[in-house]
Amino acid sequence: MQKQNRILPIQGVLGTLNPFKEKKQRIMNYNPATGPINRRLTHCEKISLFDYNAEHCEELSTKDQSVIFKFLESPDATWVNIDGINKEMVHEICTRYNIHNLLEEDIMSIGQRAKMDEIGNYLFCLLPMVYFNEETSTIEQEQISIVLGKHFVISFQEDAHRDVFDTIREKLRIPRSRIRSAGTDYLCYSLLDIIVDSYFTVIEKLGERIELMEELIQHQPNTRTLARINFLRRELLLLKRAIAPVRELINGFMKSESDLLDERTTKYFKDVYDHIIQANELAENYREMILNLQEQYHTQINLKMNEIMKVLAVVTTLMAPLTLVVGIYGMNFDNMPELHEHYGYYTVMGIMFTMLVGMITFFRKRGWF
Structure with missing residues (x-):
């Protein structure tokens, strides 16, 4: 009975089939030739700002976007994180910071492949931030866009209620910490590094579900078990599709000759590159494990039929x-x-x-x- 209870979070799979189908169609059937899909117009939930150097750090949390423009001429490094965005707000920020309209269009578009661009005096990247829903055993993701300038980093998030940046915020509150002493390029590296590291948490959660499926196949090789295996396979496919292009994104930073990236900071991106390669390899290993689970299921069914x-x-x-x-x-x-x-x-x-x-x-x- 304990083994069965450990599988209970996956038992809602059949009930969530329709939402999953919608998510799959949205992610798998995105056609860039038809143009980007604009975000729904929402209000800005929260803007958090850190203006800092090695000795001083000013932290603000507000909903008024005009506040951030006071730091346009700040000689210190500035990180602006925007949760919950809309077209008017993004347009105003891009106009005040002189960000190219192509980057503005990318920020306002969803369902895009992770990528990195160099336009003008800015480095831009967008990539998925993924989470694992324990209740439904599904993978949820949001698109995050990061703009790196000479003295600032602006990050745009869809979900105002969760992210993985708390560790970075804690480090910014510590005087003379490495991130406080370095420039905005190191901050950009830190954001990418912690996003990539969060992929391992999601992959480990899927790995736990796969191990539980191995036990379940031995005791309950029925059609419901097969449905759970197929559900995990599809979730892993969506995860792999989301994180695989991040490798090219990090490689873009490594090969970039932009003046915004200090030579001492560029080497740190090699560490992120190694992590994303490992994440992709783990995802591929788990994909093979799921295929083995399907073969094992059919073997168990055949053995059961042979016994009968x-x-x-x-x-x-x-x-x-x-x-x-x-x-x-x-x-x-x-x-x-x-x-x-x-x-x-x-x-x-x-x-x-x-x-x-x-x-x-x-x-x-x-x-x-």
């Missing part, structure tokens, strides 16, 4: 000679001497019982059941 056929074959074999005897003595001929014997019935029943016991003994000695 074996039992039916044994029963049929045991009943065949008895049926023959009954058929012979069931014929309606008058000239059958055994029919008029006083103990004929008991004799025939004894013979049939002896045949049955003899055949069972023979089958057991041969190890047939």
Whole structure:
């Protein structure tokens, strides 16, 4: 019973099939030739700002976007993180920071492949931030866009209620920390690094579900188990599709000759590159494990079917000679001497019982059941 309870989070799979189908169609069927899909117009949930150097750090949290423009001429490094965005706000920020309209269009578009661009005096990248929903055992993601300038980093998030940047915020509050002493290029590296590292948490969660599926196949190889395996396979496919292009994104930073990237900082991107390669390899390994689970499921089903056929074959074999005897003595001929014997019935029943016991003994000695 404990093993079954450990699988309970996946039991809502069939009930969430329609939302998953919509998500799959949105991610898998995105066609860049038809143009980007604009975001729904929402209000800005929160703007967090850090303006810092090695000795000083000013932290703000507001919903008024005009506040961030006071730091346009700040000589210190500035990080602006925007949660919950809309077209008007993005347009105003891009206009004030002189960000190219192509980058503005990318920020406002969803369903895009992770990428990195160099336009003008800015480095731009967008990539998915992924989360694992424990209740539904599904992977959720949001698109995050990052603009790196000479003295600032602006990050745009869809979800205002969760991200993985708390560790960076804590480091920024520590005087003379490495991130406080370095420039905005190191901050950009830190954002990418922590996003990529969060992929491992999601992959590990999927790995736990796959291990539980291995146990479940041994005890409950039924159609519901197969549905759960297929569900995990599709979720892993969506994850792999989302994070695979991030490798090219990091490689773009490594090969970039932009003045915004210090040579001392560029080497850190090699570490992120190694991490994303490892994440892709883990995702591919788990994909192979799921394929093995499907083969294992079909093997278990075949073994179960063979056992059933074996039992039916044994029963049929045991009943065949008895049926023959009954058929012979069931014929309606008058000239059958055994029919008029006083103990004929008991004799025939004894013979049939002896045949049955003899055949069972023979089958057991041969190890047939």
